Amino acid sequence: MIQFANKNTASEVRSMWKTCFEDTEEYMDLYFSRQYRDENTLIYWVDKKAVASLQMIPYTIRFYGEVIPFYYLAGLCTLSEYRNKGYMGKLIRESFSIMRERNIPLSILVPAEDWLFGYYEKYGFATTFDKGTKDIEFSKFLKKQESNWSDAYQEFDKIYQQNDFCVLKSEYDFETIVKEYLQDDCPPKYNLAGMSYIIAPSVMLRLYAKKNLDKNFKIKVEKDIYQISKGEVAQSNSSDFDIAVNINMLTRLLFGFHTSELAIEYSSLFEEHQPILNLMLE
Numbered sequence: 001m002i003q004f005a006n007k008n009t010a011s012e013v014r015s016m017w018k019t020c021f022e023d024t025e026e027y028m029d030l031y032f033s034r035q036y037r038d039e040n041t042l043i044y045w046v047d048k049k050a051v052a053s054l055q056m057i058p059y060t061i062r063f064y065g066e067v068i069p070f071y072y073l074a075g076l077c078t079l080s081e082y083r084n085k086g087y088m089g090k091l092i093r094e095s096f097s098i099m100r101e102r103n104i105p106l107s108i109l110v111p112a113e114d115w116l117f118g119y120y121e122k123y124g125f126a127t128t129f130d131k132g133t134k135d136i137e138f139s140k141f142l143k144k145q146e147s148n149w150s151d152a153y154q155e156f157d158k159i160y161q162q163n164d165f166c167v168l169k170s171e172y173d174f175e176t177i178v179k180e181y182l183q184d185d186c187p188p189k190y191n192l193a194g195m196s197y198i199i200a201p202s203v204m205l206r207l208y209a210k211k212n213l214d215k216n217f218k219i220k221v222e223k224d225i226y227q228i229s230k231g232e233v234a235q236s237n238s239s240d241f242d243i244a245v246n247i248n249m250l251t252r253l254l255f256g257f258h259t260s261e262l263a264i265e266y267s268s269l270f271e272e273h274q275p276i277l278n279l280m281l282e
Contacts, residue, residue, distance in 0.1 A: 002094050005041035005053070012050035013041055013075070020077035026183055031281060034176045035074075042094055044078075044087045052078040052087040056095055060168045061106070062161075064207040067168065070106035071099055072280065092123050096199060105200035108167065110192050110280055117195065125195040126248040128255040129277040132191030136160070136278060139186055141178070149175055165255060165275035177279045194277040198251045202226065206233045208254055208270075215269060220244040243269070 005013055014032055017023065023031075035057055044052040056071040073095065078088050099107060109125065111117050117127060141152045153171045161168050169177065181189070198204050201221050205228065209215065213231045218241040220226075225236040243265055245253065253259060253266060256273030 001045045002091060003043055003045065005038040005043055007038065009043060009050065010036070010038055010041070012043060013053050013055075016050060016053055016077050016079060017075055019079060021075075027180070030176070030180055030183065034172075034179075035281065040071075041075075042091050042098075044091055046082065046087075051082040052091060054088070054091050054095060056098065056107075059108075059173075061108075062164050062166050062168060063106075063204070064211040065164060066207055068106065068203075068207070069104055070108055071095070071104050073107055073109040074280075076109070089123065092120075096197070099199045103200075105198070105203040107197045107199060108194055108277070110194045110277070110282065117193075120195050121248060123197070124247040124251075125197045126251040126255075126257070127193065128196040128251060128257045129192060129194035129275050131193035132278070135188040135190060138177075138181060138189045138279070142182075142186075152178075160276075160278075163274075163276055165273045167277045167280075169279060176281070180281055189279060191276055191278045192280060192282060196251050196255060198247060198254065201247070201250060202233060202235065204250075204254050209233050217242040217269060219250075221250050222247060 003009075010032075013036070014028060017028060036055065040056040040058070042054055042056075043050050054076045055074045057074050058069060059072050060067050060069055073092070076088060076091075095107070099105075108128075109120065111120060141156055149171065153174045156169075156174055160166070181187075201224070205219070205226055209228050210231050212228075216229045218225055218227050218236055218238075220241040220243070225238065225241050227234045227236045253270040255275050256271055257275060258272065259267050259270045260272045261267075
């Protein structure tokens with residue numbers, strides 16, 4: 001059975017987090033006091049025992065020039081004795097349903113281990129963010145932070161958040177990041193390898209179309225066919241199409257993730273971009 005967390009069950013989520021991730025009490029105090037929300041947390045129950053959970057953290061991303069909301073999936077965990085039973089898969093699918101109800105068109109996550117990229121791919125996620133090799137030099141903001149959060153955030157926003165396909169942080173997020181950064185003794189910070197899942201294909205295709213007025217083609221996504229023409233998107237009733245993709249490939253194409261490496265039928269329609277994801281309390 002899947003339920004939202006509440007004031008009586010939030011402690012179960014923290015307990016599972018501690019068991020599965022072995023984070024310090026200091027880190028969990030920071031996370032659960034600032035990021036955690038009952039209404040964005042799902043718990044899977046078996047015989048009145050909380051055995052798995054995930055959290056949907058609200059963020060925004062600049063996507064084809066527009067700032068749109070998405071849910072970042074965090075804290076995905078299952079107690080060891082209850083793994084390989086499909087509970088996490090049910091939680092992920094339920095999170096997709098909730099996002100549709102809340103008009104959230106996109107989900108993003110960062111797999112904790114390499115093998116998990118293949119696991120999340122089964123649920124429609126596609127890799128859309130490359131892992132960075134260069135320190136983003138977050139420490140430069142610490143001196144500004146000591147005097148004024150707002151000034152430090154504005155400088156951060158100007159340097160790191162003006163790129164398209166960049167996951168954005170609010171001033172509240174920035175303050176949380178700094179607290180975690182100091183708590184962890186200021187380690188190097190890099191761009192993260194991450195995955196995305198498109199909840200609402202028509203919404204995301206519309207953003208693409210508005211920025212690609214010269215494109216005119218039909219794309220079949222799973223069972224639906226969309227006509228892209230003159231900056232508009234319409235669902236088509238005809239059976240013909242120019243390209244066919246699953247949701248994984250659509251996600252990769254719309255993010256422009258290494259599209260130059262794909263066949264010409266894709267690369268000619270979807271320009272390559274460099275999506276950016278970092279500072280997610282990793």
